Amino acid sequence: MSMTMTEDHLDAARVAAVLARVTARRPRVQCLTNTVAQNITANMLLAFGAIPSMAIHVDEVAAMADGAGAILINIGTINAESELAIPKLLEVARDKAKPLVFDPVFVELSPLRQHVARQVLRLRNIVVRGNATEMTALADALQAAREHNLTLVTTGKIDRIEGPRGAFSVAHGHPLMTKVTGVGCAAGALIAAACAVESNPALAAAAALTAYGIAGEIAAERSNGPGSFTVALIDALAGLDEATLRARMGEEG
Numbered sequence: 001m002s003m004t005m006t007e008d009h010l011d012a013a014r015v016a017a018v019l020a021r022v023t024a025r026r027p028r029v030q031c032l033t034n035t036v037a038q039n040i041t042a043n044m045l046l047a048f049g050a051i052p053s054m055a056i057h058v059d060e061v062a063a064m065a066d067g068a069g070a071i072l073i074n075i076g077t078i079n080a081e082s083e084l085a086i087p088k089l090l091e092v093a094r095d096k097a098k099p100l101v102f103d104p105v106f107v108e109l110s111p112l113r114q115h116v117a118r119q120v121l122r123l124r125n126i127v128v129r130g131n132a133t134e135m136t137a138l139a140d141a142l143q144a145a146r147e148h149n150l151t152l153v154t155t156g157k158i159d160r161i162e163g164p165r166g167a168f169s170v171a172h173g174h175p176l177m178t179k180v181t182g183v184g185c186a187a188g189a190l191i192a193a194a195c196a197v198e199s200n201p202a203l204a205a206a207a208a209l210t211a212y213g214i215a216g217e218i219a220a221e222r223s224n225g226p227g228s229f230t231v232a233l234i235d236a237l238a239g240l241d242e243a244t245l246r247a248r249m250g251e252e253g
């Protein structure tokens with residue numbers, strides 16, 4: 001997606017303020033996500049200070065989402081049952097005005113995923129987080145959905161965030177983040193947790209991705225490859241403080 005707005009500036013204090021609200025309020029994020037990324041997503045949410053719930057049964061997802069601070073829908077391993085659970089989550093998000101983050105995993109690869117993504121994109125006020133391939137495959141539907149307050153988050157070497165109330169670029173992170181499956185999926189969950197405590201979704205996404213990217217930079221310095229990087233990423237996210245954010249964001253002195 002091309003940037004059409006002047007970008008906002010994010011400083012360490014604003015990131016730290018969002019992180020502090022997550023830690024203080026411990027929002028629960030109801031995640032309907034893929035079977036590959038469930039574990040890393042739940043652990044990353046805990047490291048971030050949030051509470052994961054990974055319920056998937058079609059007859060209980062609405063109840064589970066009802067008291068949650070935010071909802072994540074990720075179609076990475078969509079199956080016949082989760083296809084039916086998705087509309088139930090959309091209904092709760094709409095009726096209870098809950099933040100909803102949608103991750104259109106591999107939407108470029110199948111007509112079913114295209115169909116489901118377009119159903120989800122009919123909902124107002126959602127955040128869509130995908131990589132460049134996924135966001136490009138949905139370009140027309142994303143463009144149309146901007147009419148109803150969509151926030152677009154395209155991750156990669158530089159994360160691009162664009163919503164009705166602001167636009168940000170986040171240049172933090174490390175290439176090892178692409179060598180562990182589910183790191184992108186977990187990013188969507190962190191954005192959802194931030195949206196539970198920050199009403200501007202673009203700011204919430206930028207704060208979450210800045211924290212995640214900086215945790216990735218720290219983890220890369222402490223690890224020897226993708227396996228140890230995964231553990232180090234969880235540790236680094238859990239250990240982030242405002243002084244570290246300031247130093248990594250060039251605000252020292």
Ligand SMILES: Nc1ncnc2c1ncn2[C@@H]1O[C@H](COP(=O)(O)OP(=O)(O)OP(=O)(O)O)[C@@H](O)[C@H]1O
Nearest residue numbers: 131155156157173174175177181182183184185187
């Ligand atoms: N080349 C890179 N350098 C630094 N950070 C990166 C790079 N590529 C991705 N990231 C970071 O990795 C995280 C995941 O983004 P990515 O775009 O790789 O997700 P994804 O492709 O959906 O991943 P997956 O589906 O495998 O979980 C983001 O926080 C992003 O900023």
Ligand SMILES: Cc1ncsc1CCO
Nearest residue numbers: 034036076077105181182
């Ligand atoms: C590898 C994989 N396959 C379906 S979902 C997933 C996790 C990364 O998106």
Ligand SMILES: [Mg+2]
Nearest residue numbers: 105131184185
């Ligand atoms: Mg992905």
